[in-house]
Amino acid sequence: MKVPHKSISRAVILGSVFPFLSGLFFLPAPSHTMVPGRSPIERIDDIYAPFDSLHTDIGDYLWPTKEGTFITSSFGDYRRTHFHGGIDISTNHQKGYPVYASRDGHISRIRISPYGYGKMLYLRHADGFVTTYAHLQKFNEELDAYIKNIQKESRQYSHDLEIDPTLFSFRKGEVIAYTGDTGVGSAHLHFEVRDAGMNLVNPFLFPAIAARLEDKVKPTIHALAFSPIDHESIVQGKQRTWTTEVRRTGSGEYVVKGVIRLTGAVGLSIRTTDRADVMRYQTGTHRVELYLDDEQIFSSVKNRIPEFESKQIAMHYDAKLLRSRKGRFEKLYIAEGNRLPLYNRLPEGAGILRTPEYEEGKHLLRIVTEDVKGNRSTLTATVLFNHPPQIALDQIGSRAVLQAKDPAGVQSVTLWLQLRGKTAWTSRKVSLDALEPVDHGFALPVDLTRISALKVVAENRFGTRSAPEFLFTSVARGGKSGLKLEKLYEHGFLHLTITAKSPIRSKPSIEILSGTRRFTPEPVALDLDEYTATFPWTEAESGSLRINVSADVGGKTIAVHDEAILFVIQPASGGTIVSDDGRFQATFPAGSLYAPLACWIEKTAEGYAIRPSETVLAKAITIRYDSESMRASDRLGLFFSEEKGYDLVQGEAEAGMYTGTIGRYLGTFALFPDTTPPEISRVRSSYYRGSINISFRMRDNRSGINIRRFQALLDDEFLPAEFDPDLRRVAYQGSHPLPPGKHTVKIEAVDRMGNKTTAQRTVSVSR
Structure with missing residues (x-):
């Protein structure tokens, strides 16, 4: 038996103490075939060298909270757009538990958003490593006062701030924040460890953290x-x-x-x-x-x-x-x-x-x-x-002849016979040794004058069966004569399925014209009325891709065809693809793909789709979409869908041309108007003993809330109200001593297309 790669032993460094660490410091050097330019080993070094060791004291990390020991998500778990970069520590759906600095360090970054990780702290340590803490309810008193001043001065809730390293330093175990549910998801603490390059490190590589997990x-x-x-x-x-x-x-x-x-x-x-x-x-x-x-x-x-x-x-x-x-x-x-x-x-x-x-x-x-x-x-x-036997059928007079590419690999043959005037099939199995050798094959024990159809399947010594072969002897009468061609992108090749409403009486003829090249893939029968064929994208050229199929169905020769413009893009060079009508194009810069791509543009009911949609992008590509007859006054926006639902693409519009970039997957693009402002409802406001309470619902029907232009104001004073996108709820509670009289609460919501709505309430303060 040949084994393509050497076996991989487990690492021994740290592995005897912490078995899950094995592999981290393991540096085998398997042999690889050399190629021009950088060798495979050099390319592997490029990938692995930054991650061969941990330049930090793994014994110096503290579990960041006393209230949770259970894990709801682990390091590297699946997320739609990324690996989960840390661990999620359960707080039993409760908020307000202290969060402790895992090591000595200073606050290097503060992020606040209603989306994603919500309120998040970055604590940088002396060795350059960083621990992060997310979905926080609030920061400690000093940090909270600092960020609220910035919010009020900027009149914006969301911020992503680089912090002067001299401002906020903490010792290991000091309280830096409190657990919460800001951002996406219910209440929990998201905790990460990052190296000096901000790359993600499994927190369970650190003994004090790993020891807290009971499993x-x-x-x-x-x-x-x-x-x-x-x-x-x-x-x-x-x-x-x-x-x-x-x-x-x-x-x-x-x-x-x-x-x-x-x-x-x-x-x-x-x-x-x-x-x-x-x-x-x-x-x-x-x-x-x-x-x-x-x-x-x-x-x-x-x-x-x-x-x-x-x-x-x-x-x-x-x-x-x-x-x-x-x-x-x-x-x-x-x-x-x-x-x-x-x-x-x-x-x-x-x-x-x-x-x-x-x-x-x-x-x-x-x-x-x-x-x-x-x-x-x-x-x-x-x-x-094993390879399935490859066979063919031929008719010589009233005899059926079986042809095999490798006769020695065929052990037996199963025959299905349909007698003339009958609909039922009878079958029997014979060994190849029992068949009479003739020129170019073996005579089958069948009198073709007595049957209307013959189906043959060969089997080798391992029991692997060939694709069925069919032979029809009678003239077809009536029957439906439709023929259908379906395409499916399957791991680097095009998979064709040809189906009919009646038996396909001879192997379909398949012709693929790609650019200047012509291919005739061999069809393989699955059943009387179904055949398949494949075509590798590595053979394709940019340009017209035309598929011509013809077959005898119900006694008639039926032809179908499919045509598209195919674009073959290489990662090193990139390229631009354009729709047939010229209204839509996508530019792939060099390095935007991980592997060569054969793609095409498909017109959809809403707009245009780039297929195959599961393609992962290494860098962002630029989309240009001509609105043509659609009126710019309709507040048109360029929208993108990966799987379901559409999101607005950030970009610009000039002279009817809408431009934007996307950077994760390919998918479907459309221009949609959005003239409807956000909706504000269920507004409640109250004032009691110097504290103002405000809550309301806020939603948008298409482009989404522009959180940077959202404001809640009390007599023109900005309130850092918190928006929960999952619940579509906004709330604020804070101390605001007000003089007696009437005061105005004003809410302004703007969507990402610029549509604006306002709501206003009066708060009365008695003497």
Whole structure:
């Protein structure tokens, strides 16, 4: 058996004390093929060198609160646009618990927003490392007074401030803030550790923090996925991703029933979760390892995540399965362009099962998942590496002749016969040895004069079956004659499905014209009325992509075609793509892609979509959309949708051309008018013993609230009212001694398109 990569042993430094640290300081140097320019090892060094060691005192970090020891989200957990950069500490949905400085340091940054992390503190330490504390209810008294003065002077709630290092210093264990629920989510404390470059570090690498986590629960394994990596690869007889549930057989033990048949290059992905003792919250796992016949061929461990590569989470997970609502599947291979330092210095492509490199037959897969406390679960599965027989049928007189590309690889043949005038099929199985050899093949024991249709499937010694082959002998009469062509983008190749409303009586003819090149992919039958074919994007050229398909359906030759303008973009050079009508274009600068991309623009009901939409962007691309006949006076905005719902794209409009940038995924773009101002409702205000209380609801129907232009005023004095976007609720309570008489509370809300609304209430103060 050939194993493509060396097995990976576990690190011993710190590993005997803290098993979850193993791998952090492990620096194997596997051999790789050299290529012109920088070698693979040099490129791996570029990725891993900043993360090879921790230049900090790991024993100096303190758990940041006394009120919570349970974890609701762990380091590296899945978020739609990034890895979760810290740990979420439960406060039992309560607010107001003290938050302590984890180490000596000074406040270097303060962020305040109704979105994201809400109120957040950055505490920089002498070695350059930083701890952050988020979703805070309020800061300590000194910090709170400082930030409220800034808010009042600027008349803005949201701020992102770099703080003079001489202003606010704290000793380890001093109170810096109080837990809350600002930003997204219910009450909890989000805690991070960052290195001097602001890259994310797993807090459980620090003993005092790891010691607070009580966890004897093993990870749960839910499902396994197998994906063909190229257009020649097959999973369970099809060139499509195949997922399977797993069966639990014991504590931390799981199996996949049956044998999974694989051909070519196949990547695995796993859906697995974890939780700590007595907690119902599910988190991700810390480490995943893949073994083939007891040789480790892949490992990932979430200890360090680069600040500016966190959005590559869509390359660590299977984005297509995510988009199709199949679940969060972590890839057990390193996808093209993946630059995350999670994989123990393995090269790109590690973990992919390349069946031609191994002996044909059954192999054992073992997948180990592990949490930060070393609790492990194991999944085993049996895979069969094998090529399905390739066969064809020919008619010579009244005889049917079976042709096989490799006759020695065929053990038996199953025949299905449909007698003339009958609708039922009869079948029988014969060994290849029992067939009569003839020129170019083997004569099948069938009298074609007595049947109207023949279906043949060959089987090899491993039980792997060929695609079916069909032979029709009678003239078709009647029947529906429609033909349908469907396209699907599948891991670097185009997957075509051809279906009909009646039996397809001969193999469809497929022609693909890409730029100046012509291709004729071989169709593969799935059933009487369904065929598939694949086309690798690596063969494509920029320009017109035309697909021509014709087939005999119901005795008639039916033709269908599909045409689009294809754009092939290389990461090093970038490029610009333009819609057929010239109204929409996207410019990809050099370095905006992690891997070569074949894409196209699709006209939708709302606007334009760039496909495939699951493409991850390394840098922002620029969108230009011509409004043409749409009136600028309608307050048009450029909107973008990744999956569902539209968000306004920040940009500008000039002479009817709307320009903006997006930087995460491709998706759908549209121009929408927004002339409706935000809605303010349920306004309540009261004054009692020098304290003013204000609350109201605020929402916008399209572009969203412009939080920088939102104001709550008391007699023209700015009030730093807090907006909860989840509840659409704004509230303020504070001490404001007022003289007797009537006072005005005024609320101004502006959306991101400039539509404005106001509300006003009177507060009476008695003598």
